[in-house]
Amino acid sequence: xxxxxxxxxxxxxxxxxLALTSAGLAIVFGMMRVINLxxxxxxxxxxxxxxxxxxxxxxxxxxxxLVAPVVVGLVGLIVEQSIIRFLYGxxxxxxxxxxxxxxxxxxxxxxIFGNTAVSMPAPITGYQLGEYQMGGYNLFIILxxxxxxxxxxxxxxxxxxxxxxxGAMQGADVVSAxxxxxxxxxxxxxxxxxxxxxxAGGVLAPLTGLLPSSGGAYIAKAFIxxxxxxxxxxxxxxxxxxxxxxxxxxxxxASHPVIGEIAMLALAIILLRLMPTGITGRxxxxxx
Amino acid sequence: MRAWPSVGHIRWGWFLLATAILLxxxxxxxxxxxxxxxxxxxxxxxxxxxWGYAGLLSFGHAAYFGLGAYTYAVAxxxxxxxxxxxxxxxxxxxxxxxxxxxxxxxxxxxxxYMGVITLLVTLILFKFMSATAGDAYVIGGARLxxxxxxxxxxxxxVPGYPEISLFGLPTYYVCAAALLICYLVCRWILARSFGRxxxxxxENEARCELMGYNVPxxxxxxxxxxxxxxxxxxCLFANWAEIVTPRVFSLGQAAEVLIWVIAGGxxxxxxxxxxxxxxGYVKLLLGEQTLIDNSLILGAVLIIVVLGIPRGxxxxxxxxxxxxxxxxxxxxxxxxxxxxxxxxxxxEHT
Amino acid sequence: MxxxxxxxxxxxxxxxxxxxxAVNFSLRERELRCLIGPNGAGKSTFFKCITGQYAxxxxxxxxxxxxxxxxxxxxxxxxxxxxxxxxQVPSLMxxxxxxxxxxxxxxxxxxxxxxxxxxxxITAELQLGExxxxxxxxxxxxxxxxxxxxxxxxxxxxxxxxxxxxxxxxGNEVERLVGVIRHINQTASVIVVDHDMEFVRMxxxxxxVFHQGAILLEGPANSVLDDPAVREVYVGNxxx
Numbered sequence: 001x002x003x004x005x006x007x008x009x010x011x012x013x014x015x016x017x018l019a020l021t022s023a024g025l026a027i028v029f030g031m032m033r034v035i036n037l038x039x040x041x042x043x044x045x046x047x048x049x050x051x052x053x054x055x056x057x058x059x060x061x062x063x064x065x066l067v068a069p070v071v072v073g074l075v076g077l078i079v080e081q082s083i084i085r086f087l088y089g090x091x092x093x094x095x096x097x098x099x100x101x102x103x104x105x106x107x108x109x110x111x112i113f114g115n116t117a118v119s120m121p122a123p124i125t126g127y128q129l130g131e132y133q134m135g136g137y138n139l140f141i142i143l144x145x146x147x148x149x150x151x152x153x154x155x156x157x158x159x160x161x162x163x164x165x166x167g168a169m170q171g172a173d174v175v176s177a178x179x180x181x182x183x184x185x186x187x188x189x190x191x192x193x194x195x196x197x198x199x200a201g202g203v204l205a206p207l208t209g210l211l212p213s214s215g216g217a218y219i220a221k222a223f224i225x226x227x228x229x230x231x232x233x234x235x236x237x238x239x240x241x242x243x244x245x246x247x248x249x250x251x252x253x254a255s256h257p258v259i260g261e262i263a264m265l266a267l268a269i270i271l272l273r274l275m276p277t278g279i280t281g282r283x284x285x286x287x288x
Numbered sequence: 289m290r291a292w293p294s295v296g297h298i299r300w301g302w303f304l305l306a307t308a309i310l311l312x313x314x315x316x317x318x319x320x321x322x323x324x325x326x327x328x329x330x331x332x333x334x335x336x337x338x339w340g341y342a343g344l345l346s347f348g349h350a351a352y353f354g355l356g357a358y359t360y361a362v363a364x365x366x367x368x369x370x371x372x373x374x375x376x377x378x379x380x381x382x383x384x385x386x387x388x389x390x391x392x393x394x395x396x397x398x399x400x401y402m403g404v405i406t407l408l409v410t411l412i413l414f415k416f417m418s419a420t421a422g423d424a425y426v427i428g429g430a431r432l433x434x435x436x437x438x439x440x441x442x443x444x445x446v447p448g449y450p451e452i453s454l455f456g457l458p459t460y461y462v463c464a465a466a467l468l469i470c471y472l473v474c475r476w477i478l479a480r481s482f483g484r485x486x487x488x489x490x491e492n493e494a495r496c497e498l499m500g501y502n503v504p505x506x507x508x509x510x511x512x513x514x515x516x517x518x519x520x521x522x523c524l525f526a527n528w529a530e531i532v533t534p535r536v537f538s539l540g541q542a543a544e545v546l547i548w549v550i551a552g553g554x555x556x557x558x559x560x561x562x563x564x565x566x567x568g569y570v571k572l573l574l575g576e577q578t579l580i581d582n583s584l585i586l587g588a589v590l591i592i593v594v595l596g597i598p599r600g601x602x603x604x605x606x607x608x609x610x611x612x613x614x615x616x617x618x619x620x621x622x623x624x625x626x627x628x629x630x631x632x633x634x635x636e637h638t
Numbered sequence: 639m640x641x642x643x644x645x646x647x648x649x650x651x652x653x654x655x656x657x658x659x660a661v662n663f664s665l666r667e668r669e670l671r672c673l674i675g676p677n678g679a680g681k682s683t684f685f686k687c688i689t690g691q692y693a694x695x696x697x698x699x700x701x702x703x704x705x706x707x708x709x710x711x712x713x714x715x716x717x718x719x720x721x722x723x724x725x726q727v728p729s730l731m732x733x734x735x736x737x738x739x740x741x742x743x744x745x746x747x748x749x750x751x752x753x754x755x756x757x758x759x760i761t762a763e764l765q766l767g768e769x770x771x772x773x774x775x776x777x778x779x780x781x782x783x784x785x786x787x788x789x790x791x792x793x794x795x796x797x798x799x800x801x802x803x804x805x806x807x808x809g810n811e812v813e814r815l816v817g818v819i820r821h822i823n824q825t826a827s828v829i830v831v832d833h834d835m836e837f838v839r840m841x842x843x844x845x846x847v848f849h850q851g852a853i854l855l856e857g858p859a860n861s862v863l864d865d866p867a868v869r870e871v872y873v874g875n876x877x878x
């Protein structure tokens with residue numbers, strides 16, 4: 001009974017992890033058809049930002065939930081203006097340039113922070129579930145993810161910015177027709193996506209030691225989640241996170257964590273083969 | 289009729305010059321570094337052929353490089369003599385590529401998803417191989433060794449004589465020969481109808497289908513051939529390094545070969561070769577331990593090339609040369625002068 | 639079932655819209671037929687159904703080409719039967735020259751040895767000589783249409799299917815096109831889908847009028863085009 005509870009929580013955590021780390025990438029892909037391969041490094045930057053803030057004495061929640069997104073959002077702004085905006089419509093070229101960007105960011109961070117792992121403690125301690133010792137922080141992550149998804153949905157549905165964003169998903173001409181400059185919209189969208197990645201990194205920072213190369217662990221899974229999910233930002237990401245996360249954890253529990261990961265990757269290939277535009281590419285039309 | 293633009297033409301003068309240089313190089317320098325540069329050049333050639341001429345961008349071509357390396361190591365440990373392992377190191381990647389390729393191409397997925405799927409394949413291999421530590425993971429007599437890899441296997445020997453090992457200078461010549469032969473094979477393919485259809489597929493796949501060509505079959509075929517070449521490079525790499533680790537499958541390795549091809553020149557055969565040799569040399573100079581500089585430079589190079597010279601250095605130079613010549617008249621309408629993107633030249637679609 | 643092209647109860651629905659409604663169509667050997675009809679009448683959808691551009695399922699009806707059941711076949715499989723297809727949106731290799739485009743098409747049917755000759759013939763027939771060495775991407779829309787027709791014809795198909803071949807062409811080019819189509823018709827069966835009434839009149843063939851997914855009327859061009867029912871379908875009920 002308790003074991004079922006543990007498994008369920010682990011699955012929920014994995015789903016939350018995938019959704020949280022993919023949210024930023026999903027916004028950028030869903031709205032702008034840009035595949036940002038430096039996404040993992042944005043997450044990593046969020047982590048380093050919150051650790052640096054924490055070490056300077058700033059309140060930990062403030063650092064994770066506010067400073068990290070803002071800082072990485074600014075980085076995203078700079079990146080969009082200097083690189084991304086020249087490559088709109090050229091999907092493969094964008095993938096290549098952002099791959100270069102990811103290498104660049106890794107190099108820069110290594111230069112500044114060095115190659116040894118940095119970390120910070122989790123603000124929430126563990127608890128007992130029957131015989132099992134659970135990490136309480138995981139619950140916090142699940143909660144943050146849920147709050148984030150609800151907030152995103154609300155913004156898209158109920159605010160003017162959300163309306164513009166949904167228009168942007170249909171195409172740049174819709175944005176112009178609404179009276180807004182598509183280039184400005186794309187700039188803010190990319191920054192927002194970066195900010196979300198930073199948030200994910202900030203929140204996940206207490207979990208493990210952070211290295212400049214940590215981004216690599218996030219990019220693959222986020223990438224798969226977003227592409228498999230398809231173009232609808234929230235429902236796509238959520239549905240693929242649920243499917244992939246569940247399979248990953250179930251197989252991991254049944255055998256070995258590595259097999260679980262491989263199963264998830266293989267499942268993604270199968271899903272992509274069967275539904276080449278992603279889960280929501282075919283089924284959802286309104287873009288949320 | 290006018291021959292296809294620089295497809296299939298071998299400038300024998302340059303080729304013989306290159307051969308001579310390769311032949312005589314050992315007289316002036318130690319061959320350890322040149323060997324690996326030639327191996328990387330072969331690897332880059334295999335990707336450049338597929339990408340530049342057929343328009344197939346694989347983000348995970350390192351998968352076949354790694355499969356070649358591992359296949360060689362496993363086979364030679366089990367067999368003891370190197371000829372069959374060498375052949376297997378080309379056949380196994382080819383077989384895997386045939387399966388993966390058929391699945392992708394007959395499924396008519398778009399470029400972007402091809403990039404994703406190929407990336408996933410190399411990722412799966414990397415994760416799998418990294419986790420194979422322990423005695424349970426054995427193929428025949430060969431322990432896979434997990435993250436630490438497989439050290440200490442037989443290097444190449446003269447076919448039939450396992451005791452006569454080809455190490456040091458002979459390895460260099462084997463690498464040089466492999467590169468030259470594969471280059472000729474690529475040129476031969478491009479000179480034939482098969483090569484021209486590949487170019488057609490790159491230009492406009494739908495149109496080739498409308499002409500009645502079985503496009504998925506062509507794509508799978510070239511994908512398989514290029515995987516075999518990458519496998520050969522991997523096998524030679526295993527021999528040069530005397531160890532095979534999962535790093536051959538890594539995203540880093542996958543990114544490096546892409547960058548060599550782009551920076552050197554997409555759409556030519558010599559471009560990727562030169563890109564690999566020069567950037568590979570820079571990487572060796574910087575040394576493996578200063579990963580910072582390596583990443584920084586590679587990243588910056590990639591960004592600059594994508595933004596500034598999307599077709600790489602060699603075609604840019606070739607373009608300047610050609611612009612001064614006859615084609616200037618045809619270029620005036622800005623059709624060809626417009627910058628080509630690295631993705632397929634058909635309109636982008638999601 | 640002696641027709642070159644035959645459809646049985648061909649139906650295609652998109653969501654709630656029936657674009658093609660149980661159409662029974664047949665084309666005889668060496669016939670030239672024009673398919674006309676206002677926008678949304680279903681003629682282009684019909685064309686795409688018979689050329690393999692939509693994956694047909696059993697519930698969509700059946701399509702036969704020279705007796706072979708090609709329902710559900712891919713475009714390239716239908717082309718390999720010996721059909722030549724020109725789609726509505728020109729699809730060419732912009733980065734290659736006209737000659738290279740033609741050669742690639744010719745090569746598939748005539749082999750390396752015969753391709754050059756076939757290209758020369760078609761170049762003469764369509765008067766493409768001046769554009770041979772030019773990059774297709776630099777040509778005008780009408781010139782590209784002509785090149786595309788060349789690509790189709792160089793394979794010497796016995797069934798030619800053209801979707802809006804005259805679009806974007808100048809008056810001269812249209813006249814040339816009419817001559818070309820009449821010439822091909824001597825050896826091949828031809829279906830032309832088009833809007834341009836003048837062009838259809840110039841071809842002077844049998845015409846099939848589509849309306850709301852079904853065949854409204856079939857007959858010789860002049861009588862069909864002057865038929866009041868057809869006029870009404872095109873311009874609405876604007877009785878004088």
